[in-house]
Amino acid sequence: GAGVSQSPSNKVTEKGKDVELRCDPISGHTALYWYRQSLGQGLEFLIYFQGNSAPDKSGLPSDRFSAERTGGSVSTLTIQRTQQEDSAVYLCASRNRDRGSYEQYFGPGTRLTVT
């Protein structure tokens, strides 16, 4: 079946503008994660959604970052008043928590460049 999809694949924005990044998880996957990958670095956890539970926002780096997940499926990560240090690849992953699987399936990412 279809994997995790993300859009846009690339986004160039000016400093100070707001951006929205979208993630479509694998159908039926109840857990959804957002990560940030800076150039040459590992993946930094941002936020986690599980079903209708309150999200785990412990990884969000500042209050400029927020995310929502509508209807337990699609998720949107919003970065307000973007800064140059926000430039990175933003990855989304989903997991079939209800089947007890630990494996996270990643999308291709959105490359964000803040000029």
Next chain:
Amino acid sequence: QQQVKQSPQSLIVQKGGISIINCAYENTAFDYFPWYQQFPGKGPALLIAIRPDVSEKKEGRFTISFNKSAKQFSLHIMDSQPGDSATYFCAASVLSGSARQLTFGSGTQLTVLP
């Protein structure tokens, strides 16, 4: 305590050689250790994973060796091929509250020369 330290940062191996990437962790609550492979422009993909109740897991040319007492684990790629050239991430997973978290190493860029 949540860190996973990965080395080397980059690795160059001749075709047919063995590639070895090492990771170390501190948090003894980690209970699942996956390795991810990432090609340029793609998201990471699960390569192989191990739980701490076994010391080794092999899948084809890929083997994880796990040393619980030393809190270390490693990925061995036998008969390395140019198509294996990618960035490899180790990770460690723990249940934190109701969330299963993955903590990633910093990555190893592997180049296999033809």
